[in-house]
Structures are given as structure tokens and as C-alpha cells.
Amino acid sequence: MANILIYAEHLNGQVTDASFELIALARQLADSTGASVEAAIIGTGAGSLAYQLGGADTILVGESNELGEFNPQGHAAVFTDLITDRKPAITLVPYTSIGMDIASVAAATTDLPLVSYCLGVNADDGLSATCQLYGGKVEVDVQVDGDRAIFAMLSGCASADDGRSGGAGSEESIDVSVPELGIEFLYLTEPETGDIDIAAEEVLVAIGRGIESEDNIEEAQELADAIGAPLAASRPIIDQGWLPKDRQVGKSGLTVKPKIYLTLGISGAPEHLEGMRDSAIIIAINSDPQAPIFGVAHYGWVGDLFDFMPELTDRLEG
Ligand SMILES: Cc1cc2nc3c(=O)[nH]c(=O)nc-3n(C[C@H](O)[C@H](O)[C@H](O)COP(=O)(O)OP(=O)(O)OC[C@H]3O[C@@H](n4cnc5c(N)ncnc54)[C@H](O)[C@@H]3O)c2cc1C
The missing domain is CATH 3.40.50.620 (HUPs)
Structure with missing residues (x-):
């Protein structure tokens, strides 16, 4: 061949x-x-x-x-x-x-x-x-x-x-001469990091479109606080302006490799997986048993994240 x-x-x-x-x-x-x-x-x-x-x-x-x-x-x-x-x-x-x-x-x-x-x-x-x-x-x-x-x-x-x-x-x-090169590489612009650098965190709680509305993020934040981890998110959450851009994981966001990556209502689109699939332990909560996130998750629970979040928060705080 x-x-x-x-x-x-x-x-x-x-x-x-x-x-x-x-x-x-x-x-x-x-x-x-x-x-x-x-x-x-x-x-x-x-x-x-x-x-x-x-x-x-x-x-x-x-x-x-x-x-x-x-x-x-x-x-x-x-x-x-x-x-x-x-x-x-x-x-x-x-x-x-x-x-x-x-x-x-x-x-x-x-x-x-x-x-x-x-x-x-x-x-x-x-x-x-x-x-x-x-x-x-x-x-x-x-x-x-x-x-x-x-x-x-x-x-x-x-x-x-x-x-x-x-x-x-x-x-x-090899020959690298390119006639009439019309584009010049100036510098690489990386996404700005805010108060938290999710790429450096050991545990992340990542929310996706399953969270449904901005009002529900508070409940996810309570769980994240109980765990001691910051919130990260899939792109739709960022596009809605519900979390800042520096919390986005994936192809057009940041690549993360935490020890634990807990996803809540994230489907597992390739563009998201690209940014988190090398996490040591991936835990997925999703109501759809066919969601692709279960293909990369080490642990998963098929169910409603609105049942899961308060239950785990109570257990961690209790
Ligand atoms: C060029 C390009 C770049 C992109 N870059 C990125 C990127 O960097 N990061 C990124 O994330 N995406 C990126 N995307 C978008 C990507 O293709 C997906 O659209 C996006 O990841 C989907 O986000 P999601 O999983 O939150 O939403 P959805 O795909 O809508 O999934 C929502 C999930 O929530 C589940 N759910 C709903 N309600 C509940 C409930 N009550 N309890 C439990 N589960 C529930 C559903 O079953 C579903 O699986 C990019 C796309 C393109 C074209």
C-alpha cells in the first residue's frame, strides 16, 4: 500500500x-x-x-x-x-x-x-x-x-x-516556498481567563442546555459549591450569556482535563467532547439514555438533573 x-x-x-x-x-x-x-x-x-x-x-x-x-x-x-x-x-x-x-x-x-x-x-x-x-x-x-x-x-x-x-x-x-502569500501570521490570541481558570481545576461541574433557563443555574451553583468546584458549561449556555466565555468547554472554548468532570444536561456533541474527553473521570447526568455523552462517561445516571442536583447537594451538605 x-x-x-x-x-x-x-x-x-x-x-x-x-x-x-x-x-x-x-x-x-x-x-x-x-x-x-x-x-x-x-x-x-x-x-x-x-x-x-x-x-x-x-x-x-x-x-x-x-x-x-x-x-x-x-x-x-x-x-x-x-x-x-x-x-x-x-x-x-x-x-x-x-x-x-x-x-x-x-x-x-x-x-x-x-x-x-x-x-x-x-x-x-x-x-x-x-x-x-x-x-x-x-x-x-x-x-x-x-x-x-x-x-x-x-x-x-x-x-x-x-x-x-x-x-x-x-x-x-521540504520546500516551503509559497508564491504570492497573502496572509501573515501575527500572533495567537487565546481566550481571556477571568477569575477562574477552568483548565487548571481538578473538579468541574459542567452544565448544558438541559438546565433550561438562567434561573436554574443557581441550583447548579449550589451543587458546585457543595462539591467545591467551579461551574463550566457547553456552548449554548455561553451563547445565551448565562455564564462568561471563559467557562466554555470545547472546540471553540477551552480544553480541560480535570480529575472529575460532572456533566448536567450536556448531550456530548463532538465539539464539546473535544474539550473534555481526556478528563480522568467523566460522570454524566442526562435524561436521554441515547445521549452520546454516555459513550465517553465512566459513570452515568439516566434521569432528571432537577432531581439529581438537590439530592446530591443535600447529601454533601448534610
Ligand atoms: C464550529 C462549532 C464549534 C462549537 N464549539 C463548541 C464548544 O466549544 N463547546 C460546546 O459545548 N459546543 C460547541 N459547539 C456546539 C455543539 O455542536 C453543540 O450544539 C453543543 O455542545 C450542545 O450543547 P448541549 O449539550 O448543552 O445541548 P444539547 O445538545 O441541546 O443537549 C442538551 C442535553 O440535555 C439533556 N436534558 C434535557 N433536559 C434534561 C433534564 N431535565 N435532565 C437531564 N438531562 C436533560 C438532553 O437529553 C440533551 O442530551 C460548536 C459547534 C460548532 C458548529
Whole structure:
């Protein structure tokens, strides 16, 4: 089988967990198909970070200050050239804001199919992927028409630790010249942190749309106080203005890894899971037994959060 090519994302001088997950996934695929794994890292700091991608057989290093840590036009152009030149059967990008900027341009330019929201890829009988639909409520198997494709992988598709470990891939410099670069990377703006940094907390109580109204947040706050944890939330709560932006967990919010993450009325959409699935213990309270949050929860209770909250608060305070 032809090669597997990975786009290795890096931010703030760190290779992201999503990139290590892709290496782990590619290694699994390579073991079953005999393919070799190539990981491309592009932009400022690529040269000094490349050694971390040793789980790949070849690390394609595109050091470039001009492209900054990320530049949608520049990174997409360089990565697309790699796909054109090296003709990988499987191209893996993380399903992140950066990854989708790259994947959509690469697919449109190379005319390869782009399969998004992927949980896993299979190369045993042609190329196929298991994908999430409808915010994670449905999983489907997608068969690729043809023998090459780009897959945008959801967070958690493989173990980041497996992708981090071992390997001694060889490094190869790649061409990073992009004619008529019209975008310049200036600096990364991170969400402002207020009085509480939920990313640094060991226990979080996270509320979702199941809380129904702003008036009910007080009851959730009482439970959080009894536990000794701050409130975090899914995006709809923030969009309503019921809690500040620095409490949002997920794709367009913060990534948290507390020891305990208690969710109240959160469905578990992929964009939310992206920000909390690496929590040590996830406890989900949801009235819908089919809610996707139960797919990642270590403990769960199917029921009404308005029964659960006062009961637990009373027990903790009593
Ligand atoms: C580009 C993009 C970025 C996004 N970024 C984020 C992000 O950073 N973070 C994020 O969270 N979302 C994000 N989203 C939104 C995401 O897709 C979901 O819409 C959102 O996570 C859903 O929030 P929720 O689970 O609170 O609400 P819902 O999906 O509406 O789920 C509410 C849940 O509450 C349960 N429920 C209702 N009543 C009760 C009750 N009385 N007791 C118990 N359970 C009850 C229901 O069964 C349901 O499962 C993003 C979306 C996009 C497109």
C-alpha cells in the first residue's frame, strides 16, 4: 500500500495531542497494511519539534518563519503539494479549526474525497471510515469511492500517548516556498481567563442546555459549591450569556482535563467532547439514555438533573 501522510499540528510551541493521535492511528493502519507513515510539520518551530514525531517513519520538516505557527494559505499550499508529490493513499488531518482549513483546501485542489467527523479508518477492504453525524447521535460507515482519500479525524480517534512513544523516524526537509502569500501570521490570541481558570481545576461541574433557563443555574451553583468546584458549561449556555466565555468547554472554548468532570444536561456533541474527553473521570447526568455523552462517561445516571442536583447537594451538605 502507498504511504500514509499526516498533518502534524502545533500551537504555542507544542505539538498538539491531536497530532499524536494521528500518528498512533497511522501506525495501527501501517501495521495491518505494510504502508509507511510520513508526518509533515510546517512553520515556525517545525525543525525543533520534529523529533517528537518519531513514531512516523519519515518526518517531513518545513521550517519557515514566514508561515508562522499557522497560516491557512501557506500551510495548506505546502501540505497540498506534499499530497500531490507523494500520492499517499491515506491522508490524515485532525478535525480541528486548523485541520479543517488545511483539509478543505487540500481536497479541493487535489480532487481527493474528504471524509470528515471520522472516529476510525479501515483499509482492509478498500478505504472506509466510521463517522459521526448529527452531533454524534448517529455513527455511519463511509466507503470511499477510489483508492485515495483525506480523513479528518475527531479527537480521541486513537491514544495520544501511543503516538508519542518510541520510534526514530528520519527527518527530511521540504520546500516551503509559497508564491504570492497573502496572509501573515501575527500572533495567537487565546481566550481571556477571568477569575477562574477552568483548565487548571481538578473538579468541574459542567452544565448544558438541559438546565433550561438562567434561573436554574443557581441550583447548579449550589451543587458546585457543595462539591467545591467551579461551574463550566457547553456552548449554548455561553451563547445565551448565562455564564462568561471563559467557562466554555470545547472546540471553540477551552480544553480541560480535570480529575472529575460532572456533566448536567450536556448531550456530548463532538465539539464539546473535544474539550473534555481526556478528563480522568467523566460522570454524566442526562435524561436521554441515547445521549452520546454516555459513550465517553465512566459513570452515568439516566434521569432528571432537577432531581439529581438537590439530592446530591443535600447529601454533601448534610
Ligand atoms: C464550529 C462549532 C464549534 C462549537 N464549539 C463548541 C464548544 O466549544 N463547546 C460546546 O459545548 N459546543 C460547541 N459547539 C456546539 C455543539 O455542536 C453543540 O450544539 C453543543 O455542545 C450542545 O450543547 P448541549 O449539550 O448543552 O445541548 P444539547 O445538545 O441541546 O443537549 C442538551 C442535553 O440535555 C439533556 N436534558 C434535557 N433536559 C434534561 C433534564 N431535565 N435532565 C437531564 N438531562 C436533560 C438532553 O437529553 C440533551 O442530551 C460548536 C459547534 C460548532 C458548529
